[in-house]
Amino acid sequence: MQLIFGLGGVLMLAACFLPWALLRPNRLAAGVYLGLPAVWMVAGALLALAVPLSARFLPRLTPVLCGAALALGFYLLGARMTAAMIEQPEFARASASSGVWVWLLGAGIAVYGAGQLALQQRFWNGLSWLWLPVLAVLALTGQLNDWSVLRELDAQQARFLQEVGQHLKLVLTGLGLAVLIGAPLAVWASRRPRAADAVLGFANGVQTIPSLALLGLLIAPLGALASALPFLRQVGVSGIGTAPALTALTLYALLPVLRNGLVALRGVSPGALDAARGMGMTDNQRFWRVQLPLALPVWLAGIRQAAVLLVGVASIAQLIGAGGLGYFIFSGLQTAASDLILLGAIPAALLAIGVDALLRGLEVLLARQWGRG
Template sequence: MVLWIAGAAMLAGALLPWVLLRPNRLAPGEYARLPGVWMAAAVVLALLPALAARWSRRAVWLPAGLALVLGVWLLGDRTHAALIGQAPFARASAASGVWLYMLGAAVAVYGARQAVGTRRTGLLAWWWVVPVAALVLLGQLSSWSVLVEGRSEGTRWLQELAQHLRLVGSALGLALLIGAPLAVWAAGRERVAGAVLGLAGAVQTIPSLALLGLLIAPLSALSRAVPALREWGVAGIGVAPALSAMTLYALLPVLRNGVVALRGVPPGVVDAARGMGMTASQRFWRVQLPLALPVWLAGVRQAAVLLVGVAAVAALIGAGGLGTYIFKGLQSAAADLILLGAVPAAVLAVAVDALLRGIETLLGRRLGRAA
């Protein structure tokens, strides 16, 4: 069923406009569809994964991945063709057909992995990553308007990306520095756990933009009262309120999963460690923490992914990051600038989630073998 839904999305995408050609970043433009040959190829690949699943489930991942590769190649080919003979400041953007086709292709790849099973395919199910990466590195997408805007921004974009990563890393580090001891303290105390988790949960209910606004006044007053704090960058706008809000947002998943993980350690294991003569510190570091770490790390992963999104909103108060391009694009109605910030932020969130999920799985396997 998933493959048929993915095929329907790809089929609709192949028939919709593929490229929007505009004389400049802001002006309205004209839509262009795929040529007949490439439209036919896209239609065939849209239906092939679902049809292949009826013949041989083991090979269904091959046409699904091929559809994804074709979508990337056609985006680069059609944007390049649209800019031939145009002025240097013309822009060729991806139209609705591209987004719908790529969404369907991604769902088809996911559906193929579910239908075949990851154990049967293994790394072969990810074969499409190599050609897609090769197309990107070889400049196949160099005419796509988002990458054109990225080249025009140059090192500024890299600086904003680095700032985004610094905000996320700093806030996550502060949340762990504050949340980890609180979780250990609250794990064995019911009242403390209720109070701490209730307070962290109340912070989560406040919208991110509202929380950033609420922190401006007290931090401004604090910087005026203690001028020395200004030398450390503490002010009503900028990095200080952004880090404060992001740290508060990340506390709940770190605290909640930490408390649950520590309480989930089997009492018999702790009693056995106590019977072996281990001190309280040794029981925690050698027994409780290793067993609780996979579940606790799941909370850290949730916090990290959450922070990637909140860091984009922090650009509104001058903290920088990829959100700078999102809001700059919104102010000027430039979709390419919005994507220049939104697409990397989405990719960054997926990458962080995959990395930490892999660490969780690795720790779970090692603990399983040790048990």
């Protein structure tokens, strides 16, 4: 445990001496690196040293210090960007530099360690989440508006909302198709060992193909299919665009849906099924009332893994014209604009975290409902 807090403290201490802002006259021009003012450098260094010391001598104080460290990182991000942009022209940009990311990484590690420490010693860990309301207040009051990523967001707000919606559409549609195909297939294959090996072999084979290569492989057959059957072109099927993207996403999501489904269904205790049979239940009743409720938690975990996987893979869909948050990532790569890359990458990461949390909650809720039933 001390190793976790020591690593977090070392990273935060190092961040105090690194540049925190890169000030540029425009998005693409070279700029000047700016560090922290001396007073904040000293305060940050003291807090970085206090975190591992508190974990050793005052563990109940550790969550407060860890939460404060992460909150301080976001506050200094906004304050440093605002100070850098004073009297700068409209096209100037203040980007977060290495100090910001190293500090947030160290503070994040410390917050994780605080959670583990609280669990180990059985005390309340709520104050380690102090950073969350601080971040909300900073965002709502506009204290972070001078950060270059948010300036890009302000300039491209309409396009951003469009691409977020398209990203969600791709992920949800691909996941839905994978569940519609994979769930019945898992039920069917769970009773046929040879079929299960073949199905899992196919799904594993798809996973070995890089996502970009899979999208490329789908262009020719889907394009030929759309040419041979004109009505498919009328409903949007073509070699580029949404059709190959959804096909690739569905294929990628099949493995966790199938694998967890098979493991879950096969893992149900034979004794529970025998007891249900002894009660006079039919095969369908045993499946819906006994086997599925017992298998549901493991199966839902696979669907959650598939959803998080698709959030990342969907970013590649922009390369074949399907849109999504990859639009900003690849636009930034083409123009060497790191702010645009972050405008796509940060929401994609937050979206993955949000989808994971939402489906994890749904997993717990449904498991409780099935358990009561």
